[in-house]
């Protein structure tokens with residue numbers, strides 16, 4: 001329909017090179033992979049992941065009822 005409506009679209013990752021049809025919306029496979037990696041990185045790096053189990057529990061250090 002419209003060919004280059006408002007100039008060429010820039011790569012959404014590097015924003016320096018025009019988007020390649022094969023790698024839309026990126027300019028190349030590299031930018032696509034880098035963007036994906038960043039996305040995954042931010043996804044897996046959840047803030048407050050230190051919400052682990054509270055210390056304490058049935059640690060058998062000197063159970064008084066074990067030796068009878």
Ligand SMILES: [Zn+2]
Pocket residue numbers: 011012013014015016017026027028031
């Ligand atoms: Zn790019």
